Amino acid sequence: MARGPGAGAGDRIAHGGDLDAARRLFPQAPDPWIDLSTGINPVPYPCPALEASAFHRLPSTADLGALRAAAARAYGVADPERIVAAPGTQILIETLPRLVACARVAVVGPTYAEHAAAWGRAGHAVATVPGLEATRDADVVVVVNPNNPDGRTWEAGGLRAHADELAGRGGLLIVDEAFADLEPVETLGPSLGPGLLVLRSFGKTYGLAGIRLGFALCEPALAVALAEALGPWAVSGPALAIGRAALSDAAWRLEAAVARAADAARLDRMILRAGGTPIGGTCLFRTADFPDAAGLFDRLGAAGIYVRRFSEAPARLRFGLPPDKAAWCRLSRILR
Structure with a gap:
């Protein structure tokens, strides 16, 4: 699942990962393409062998329970009843606004454009604001931590205090921690309470975006409402099995964090x-401004390398991590 800032609620939102669009832009580019337009781990988790039954029977309640327990351990949540599993966080972003009465929504941005778009489509009054200090009149506040595309972060204590304030007047703080797994940030899973919902992405961290798996962490009553809105068998049997194995593998996650941080530092150089001029990012993507970003985008595209550009910030490009030595060398030749 590729995430990037883009258009408003009424426009088509541009996302990374669209190699069909890249080929239309650069029909003479060599194959294979190197897709650096997403923030997905380029070194995926080694999927375990799956029993054939995972493909030909409906997922059981026990299968879902095992995944929720693994997610609770991985995200530091005391009670698996506070975990909602979904076929990707995007469907949670779409579903949440339909469960909330008409509200004033503040999205701290610029950030992943689908948040504002989803609340707008559901009929809420949506404003993009520069920081938490500008959200005091909102009923619902959305923060992406670490943020995409600039990587800025918010201190957990301040977010918890903001959630408490919103809860006191029946509001909700949504913290999208899509890129938190491999970052040295304090996450909010261990301190869930009223007025707080946390989104966690699976595909980015584990390099398995095609699995379509994501989680909401929240109070049990809201978890029940979300699960009911998603309906039965929301997550496929193969996704349940792969997700459970990957989320239980803390050693792999630690090794990936070290390796991807080294890759991000190399990319910055x-x-x-x-x-x-690097402006930030996470260990899965780096964002920078260039004197001639449009020209560099074209040179990269002509070489079969697709990066993320931003219509609202023409000097800015975002680079995902190359997957292997050959891709690093191809990118280095163009950047030199």
Whole structure:
């Protein structure tokens, strides 16, 4: 699932990962393409062998329970009843606004555009604001932590205090921690309470976006409402089995965090050598401004390398991590 800031609620939102669009833009580019337009781990979790029954029977309640228990351990949530599993966080972003009465919604941005778009489509009054200090009149506040595309973060204590304030007047703080797994940030899973909902992505961390798996962490009553809205068998049997195995593998997650942080530092050095000014990111993507971003985008595209650009910030490009030595070398040649 590729996430990037884009258009408003009434427009088509551009996302990374669309190699069909890249081929239309650069029909003469060489194959294979190197897709650096997403923030997905380029070194995926090694999927376990699955029993054939995972494909030909409906998922059981026990299967779902095992996944929720693994997610609760991975995210530091005391009670699996506070875990909602979904076929990707995008469907949770779409579903949440339909469960809330007409509200004033503040999205701290610029950030992943689907948040504002989903609340707008559901009929809520939506405003994009620069920081938490500008959300005091909102009923619902959305924060992406770490943020996409600039990587800025918010201190957990301040977010908890904001959630408490919103809860006191019947409001809700939504913290999207899609990129938190591999980052040195304090997450809010262990401190869930009224007025707080946390979103967690699976596909980005584990490099398995096609599995379509994501989670909401929240109070049990809201968890029940979300699960009912998603309906039965929301997550496929193969996704349940792969998700349970990956979420239970803390050692792999720690190794991935170290390796991807080293990759991100290497990418920053390459960006600097190319005359770019890094503005931030996470260990799965780096964002930078360039004197001639449009020209660099075209040179990369002509070489079969697709990066993320932003119509609202023409000087800005976002780079995912190359998956292997050959891809690093191809990128280095263009950036030099």
